Amino acid sequence: MEKDLTRRSVLQRSAAAGLMAVPAAGLLSACVGAKDEAPKDDNAGTVTATNPLGVKEDAEVEVVIFNGGLGTKYATDVHIPSYKKLFPKANVKFSQTEEISTVLTPRFSSNTPPDMVNNAGSKLMDQGKLVGAGQVADLSDLFEAPSLDIPGKKVKETLVPGTIEQGTYKGKPYVLNYAFTVFGMWYSSKLFKDNGWTAPKTWAEFTTLLDAMKAKGITGYAYAGANASYYQYLVILTTAAKIGGADILKNIDNLQANAWKDPAVLQAAKLWGEIGAKYMDKAHLSLKHTEVQLQQNQYKVGFYPSGSWLENEQAKDTPAGFDYNVAALPAATASDKLPANAIYAAAGEMYFVASKGKNVRGGKEYLRHMLSKEGARKFTELTKVLTVVQGSTEGLTLSPGLASSSKALADAGANNFSFRWDSWYKKMDDECRSATNELMFQGGTADKFVQRMQAVADAVKADSSIEKFER
Template sequence: MSNHTDSPSDLTRRTLLRRTAAAGLLALPAAGLLSACVGSSDEPEAPTQYSGTVSAENPLGIATDKPVEIVIFDGGLGTKYATDVHMPSYTAKWPNSKITFSSTQEVSTTLQPRFASNTPPDMVNNAGSKLMDMGALVGAGQVADLSDLFAAPSVDIAGKTVKDTLVPGTVEAGTYNGKPYVLNYAYTVFGLWYSGKLFQDNGWTAPTTWAEFTALADKMKAKGITPFSYAGANAAYYMYTVILTSAAKIGGPDVLKAIDNLEPGAWTNDAVKQAAKAWGEFSAKYGDKAHLGLKHTEVQLLQDQYKVGFYPSGSWLENEQAKDTPADFKYQVAALPSVTAADKLPATGLYAAAGEMYFAASKGKHPQAGKEYLRHMLSKAGAKGFTELTKSLTVVQGAAEGLTLSPGLSSANAVLTAAGANNFNFRFDAWYKDLDLEARSATNELMFQGGDADKFVTRIQAAADKIKADSSIPKFSR
């Protein structure tokens, strides 16, 4: 994730992809973060911060002789892009500003105590199954405003500000109540992933209608292949993204906007209910209940062994599975098939968005250097190097030009082009961690534990209503 999990995102990453996947049944201590971070009489003092003089050469005013600390999530994207591309770029420009680098697979476990004590690193990649509650961090004043980053000149695209170089919607994707706090860096395409070799060998094509989907699933099942699956232990985010993608195609993208804005009855909307019913019934017939206890990499390995047909994920998947994927597997991605003949969006409609969250900590020792590090990530060279190493696109326009794309990334580009303007996303998962966790748990119940669509939508609606009524939780809208 991500989601995406353990990697977007997310996309979520796993927000796409934001794409940030997390445990379907495991709650993280978001409330503890809020209580620890929000000002109180015993709140620790913020550290003395380093600063320098703003100039044309130093647009963010870093202290050029002071260190910067960064922490990168080690998931599906790995960390090589940081150590081999972005860190050398920063160091070449600022050789006397030493980088302290570390990585973690459990961001909240590692960093939450440091934010609570006002001793955070300067720049954080907040992703994975144990990501921190982004909305709580923003609400607690722990995240630096990135307006000056986006207004600064690009590192290597002459005559343009950083914002000018980005895919439209990038800044907005990390905006909370009018201010940009988060850089969603990876551009994630989410859909149903499959083996091009498996399909070619069997003469199969990706389905665009639900009837074609079930007919193909019957053929897979007859060959001993589980037609569709995801991992219940830590990737329920992937599955509720599928359900909400179908809901948006059935009822239009405003269905997702209403969910983000905590509107009354947003989850019990008929489009959400129809999508949940279709996928719940499909899973009961074509899924594998034993996968409730598996982690994402375990189900992904089964797919690499041709034991699973379709797997829902973001475009980080190909890189995440590189070491286990047969050389001729040929990852491909398809948009979700239409659920009904009356869907408001075409079958090519797609969940695609900027994901994988990065931010500068407002109470770090050198937050401006954290932003400067992000500026180097957003250089054309930095974005191109990221794509080469991770097989994932970035939000920097044109950065992948001239690259030889892998099968999965080439396929993701193709479905994104086919979607045109019909791509969409949601943001509640980054805004309200408790709602994200409830959605994961309800999704596992629906898909693996005999739940039904009515219970699914009613349960999550109740969680959304509770959050809306709680004045202690910062609210966001779009």
């Protein structure tokens, strides 16, 4: 969900600290030495019915939010005012950045982190390594606390099933995945209506439609190679799951032997490699996501793979009547194990509390305000993205894209799935971005793709310094 990046300020800050010559991964690994240090708790207050986490009422809490597809107004206009209403004596120190790792890795390495962090974007921190280094607070007490505004309910009882598990590492919840995101192929309802097109259900319908777009001078399918290749590897693995079943993704998560070499993954990579070779614009390899998304808003691109943050991210560039819509990926074969309407949908957009922050309790309390029904409803209103809080869209007028993603989720029913290896193992994520671009833009083969990914998965599995997770 990263925005087009403006690097100058964050690079200057890092350079001023004398850190630019040190790789981010090396900085983060420095955290491990402090793993067993007891976190400070200088800001304990009195536990009451309205203050179940025992926050000190005048203690400052520091919050850092990633400024990307969701923007930051939901923090400044909704969640911070909610926190301040309950704790009027407390200052909420707020900052935003487009490069989370660049700005925050030095602070975690020196054990001076902010209290609550939104870890997202192309330059996010390695979440699995942070957890393994003891830098992330256990959120169990947050989920056991009463909801801020849903009487008689604990926080955990207000959430979409699977939310807590999505942020669980080795049996404990460390991360709140807040935005419930629907992934698929996004298109303009106006473009399709004007041309008499309908979203494809089968692969043959898909390629026929791409041919029709090509004949009209439209790039039928596109993504940005410079920083959005993870959109595309998600698409490849979604197709693999449809072909062979969602357990394929679980096997990859669990680093099972030859999981990437599963025939369904190979077949999915082959199909998408053919799409890249025949229908994509090779110039998009060097473009950022916002540049390709702008081309779609100009009706130069047909399908664009992304999550449901897209509508909000492109709001200022979307012409009237464009009307975003999302299509599930078409069935790859007649014998797919999952139906055509199956989708990748999951709690995402990571928020966590730093265990070595000055106000751990305040960081958790901030998350409690995010998980209030009102906090979630206003988040959706501002971002056009669903949250993990049940019933929080009641009374809202849904935008075209949000209505479309809600319908896609309903149509899929139980046939939605996700994976977690990308947030667990950054080394695999980095390699997959490169391997995907090679496959889609640079004449790579499906065999090469699965071989590269199996090799890096094997290397991660064999590396005793990397914390391992399972689901």
